[in-house]
Amino acid sequence: xxxxxxxxxxxxxxxxxxxxxxxxxxxxxxxxxxxxxxxxxxxxxxxxxxxxxxxxxxxxxxxxxxxxxxxxxxxxxxxxxxxxxxxxxxxxxxxxxxxxxxxxxxxxxxxxxxxxxxxxxxxxxxxxxxxxxxxxxxxxxxxxxxxxxxxxxxxxxxxxxxxxxxxxxxxxxxxxxxxxxxxxxxxxxxxxxxxxxxxxxxxxxxxxxxxxxxxxxxxxxxxxxxxxxxxxxxxxxxxxxxxxxxxxxxxxxxxxxxxxxxxxxxxxxxxxxxxxxxxxxxxxxxxxxxxxxxxxxxxxxxxxxxxxxxxxxxxxxxxxxxxxxxxxxxxxxxxxxxxxxxxxxxxxxxxxxxxxxxxxxxxxxxxxxxxxxxxxxxxxxxxxxxxxxxxxxxxxxxxxxxxxxxxxxxxxxxxxxxxxxxxxxxxx
RNA sequence: GUGGUCGUAGCUCAGCUGGUAGAGCACUCGGUUGUGGUCCGAGAUGUCGCGGGUUCGAGCCCCGUCGAUCACCCCA
Numbered sequence: 001x002x003x004x005x006x007x008x009x010x011x012x013x014x015x016x017x018x019x020x021x022x023x024x025x026x027x028x029x030x031x032x033x034x035x036x037x038x039x040x041x042x043x044x045x046x047x048x049x050x051x052x053x054x055x056x057x058x059x060x061x062x063x064x065x066x067x068x069x070x071x072x073x074x075x076x077x078x079x080x081x082x083x084x085x086x087x088x089x090x091x092x093x094x095x096x097x098x099x100x101x102x103x104x105x106x107x108x109x110x111x112x113x114x115x116x117x118x119x120x121x122x123x124x125x126x127x128x129x130x131x132x133x134x135x136x137x138x139x140x141x142x143x144x145x146x147x148x149x150x151x152x153x154x155x156x157x158x159x160x161x162x163x164x165x166x167x168x169x170x171x172x173x174x175x176x177x178x179x180x181x182x183x184x185x186x187x188x189x190x191x192x193x194x195x196x197x198x199x200x201x202x203x204x205x206x207x208x209x210x211x212x213x214x215x216x217x218x219x220x221x222x223x224x225x226x227x228x229x230x231x232x233x234x235x236x237x238x239x240x241x242x243x244x245x246x247x248x249x250x251x252x253x254x255x256x257x258x259x260x261x262x263x264x265x266x267x268x269x270x271x272x273x274x275x276x277x278x279x280x281x282x283x284x285x286x287x288x289x290x291x292x293x294x295x296x297x298x299x300x301x302x303x304x305x306x307x308x309x310x311x312x313x314x315x316x317x318x319x320x321x322x323x324x325x326x327x328x329x330x331x332x333x334x335x336x337x338x339x340x341x342x343x344x345x346x347x348x349x350x351x352x353x354x355x356x357x358x359x360x361x362x363x364x365x366x367x368x369x370x371x372x373x374x375x376x377x378x379x380x381x382x383x384x385x386x387x388x389x390x391x392x393x394x395x396x397x398x399x400x401x402x403x404x405x406x407x408x409x410x411x412x413x414x415x416x417x418x419x420x421x422x423x424x425x426x427x428x
Numbered sequence: 429g430u431g432g433u434c435g436u437a438g439c440u441c442a443g444c445u446g447g448u449a450g451a452g453c454a455c456u457c458g459g460u461u462g463u464g465g466u467c468c469g470a471g472a473u474g475u476c477g478c479g480g481g482u483u484c485g486a487g488c489c490c491c492g493u494c495g496a497u498c499a500c501c502c503c504a
Contacts, residue, residue, distance in 0.1 A: 005477095005495070060502050064429080082504085111504075116429070118498070125504060196501095208500080257503055278504060305504025336462060367462050375464040384463065398463075405463090 009117035010124045011307050020319055021126075024155055024309045025108060028128040031151035032106035035143060037130045040105040042086045044112075048076040054085030054292055056259025058199045065113040079112035082258065083129045083303055084285065085292070091133060092294035101134030101297070108306070120276035120308045129282075131301035136286065138236035141264045142244060144300050145237075148268060148280050149246050155309065156318045157270070160279060163251040164241075164266040166234040167283070168226040173262075176225035177201060183219050205253045216253075223252045230263060237264055260285040264300065270308070272315030279312055280304035328378025329357040331417055332400075334370040336386030344385050347413065354414040356421070375400060381417065385410070 006012060013021040048068050055062050067079035080086055087105060090096070096103050108128040115121060130147055132140050145162065152160060167173060180201045189197065193212070196203050204216055226234065241248050248266075256265050265283030273279070282302025290296040313319060331351060335344035344360055351358040359377060361370035367384065374382040382398045389395040389410060397408045397416070408416045 008495070065502080113503080115502070116500095117496085118500095121503070127504060129504095275499065276503070280504065303504060308504055334463080366457085368458095368460085368464075369456080371464040373464085382464080386462065388462085396463085400464075403464085 007123070009115075009122050011122050013310075020310050020313070021306065024313060025126070025128060025306050027154040028148075028151040028304055028306065028309070029106065029108060031147050031154060032128070032130045034150070035104075035130075035147045037104045037106040037132075037147070040087060040090060040107050042083075042090055042107060042109070043080075044110055045077045045079050046086055046089065048078040050085050050089055050292070051078055051081060054088065054260060054288060055082060059257055059259055061113060061257060065115050067112045067114055081111060081113045083107055083109075083111065083127060084131060084258075084260070084288070084299075084301055087129075087131045087301075088133075088289055088292050088294065088299070092289065092292060097134055097289075097295060097297055102140060103133040104130070105133075106130040118276060119274040120305070120311050122307060125308075126306040127303045128306055129301060129303040131299060133289065133299040134297040136233075136263075136284075136298040138233050138240060138264075141233075141237045141284065141300055142240035144282065144302055145241060145248075145266055146244050146246060148282075148302050148304060149244075151304065152268065152279075152309070155313055157309070157312060157316060159272055159316055160268055160270040160312065162241075162246065162248040162266060162268055163254050164237070164248050164264065165223065165250060165252055165254045166226060166230060166237075166264050167256075167262055168222060168230040169262060169286075172226050172230050173222065176220060176222045179220045179225075187215055200255075200259075202255045206255045221252045223250075234264060256281065256283060260288040260291070262286045266302070268304075270312040270315070272312055273308060276308065278305070279308045328380065329359045330380045330421055331356060331358040332374035332377055332379035332382045333358065333360040334367065334374060334382060334384045335360065336367060336384055340385050340387065340390055343390060347385070347410070351414050351417070354418065356414055356417055380421070383408075383413070 048066070051066065052062055057063065061081050066081055069077055071077050087107065091103060091105075096105075106129065109126065110124050111127055112124050114123060117123060128151075130144060132144055145164070149162070168176075184194075184197055184201070184204075193204065193207070202222070204212060205219070207213065207216065238248070238250070251267075254265065254267055256267070261283045263284035263286060265281075267281035268279050269277050270279045271277070280302055282300070284298065284300045286298040287296075289299060333344050333348055335341040348358050348360045359379065361373050365373065371382065379400055382400055383395050384398075385395055393410050394407055395410050395413075396405045398405045
């Protein structure tokens, strides 16, 4: 086929269903703004080294899923596979952390991972995320989680749950790791599994094979190795979530795939999605900023997959009525006869100047066809303007949902329509 | 990267054991000389994903390829 196709594994949203994407993204962004997070708009590509150092070379994301290429100046560039590293880079580069702390930022945009596409897994996906940098109070952990929660609730999602755990601090993890590796020695693992364990021993906790799961049920758990401080912090986060009325389950088997996570980590899981059930996740990354050459500030954030949330909302049937919810213009004008088209175009243009959304029938359509176009567009009112109207200065304004008509003066069109619209708003 | 399923009109799909394409919806026009949503009538649209092979003949069989989809892996 000679026709162009979208690249493999990308999702696209076009009318009328693009309104679903818009709906989800806007609610998530609004939730972040409500909690005092400010927009940061970043490039979609960065120095490859940033992700290697930030995300970690041993992770699957960095070792085999990055879109990396050389630019014309011979620099190694990578399409961002996640958001946190870029935010940290920008904060450090522009000294955003030199003022009041914490720095609270939100972002949205496309991310890229060269994986085999699957339900809810795309090579280009869209995330809304937030980062709170420079505060390690448990209150901010709870806040970050609550922002995601509030966003999901605003969208109307119900069938999801929140898993949380704590990875503790460096000492906690080191102690655990020793015992965990010792435990692995008692198991009879195949080579591939052993290799995975070597990369990240925690990985085996979420292995899907039943025999591994049984074996791992006896493995030492990181939660039991938390230092006193980490344990107290985690306990506080839990009690705050409870006070916020946010239900959660402590899942000690939860594993996150990026190396920078420390302390509190969490994941939102939706039931209606198939294998890729995570709709959002995040956690603390206390060493990351120093690791990238900045000051040693703690941080916590999340990334929410907008594509997956759209899928989840669809699975819950939240969009049954969106065909009719399509937003139409306030007024749709129909020119009758070639001669009145110019006049109508001028009318439409001045209506728009007055802030009234309006459109007109284009092309050579009979009145019936033009009326149909007005109907399809979802317009609130329509108005036919032909020779008669132009000479008399009067026209008939039609309410498209009730079918009622009323005579109006063309000269007063924008004021008449805007008062109709505002009285309508009052009634609702 | 590995494996299963699938690929026919704009959309959803039918097409018997191979005999060279159909329905519904949508679209356009008309019934109603200047008024949409219902109804009736008419019309247009396909290199049957692409390339090759088998055959007198392929939408159907075989191979390859691209894409979709689902799972592994991994994650949003």
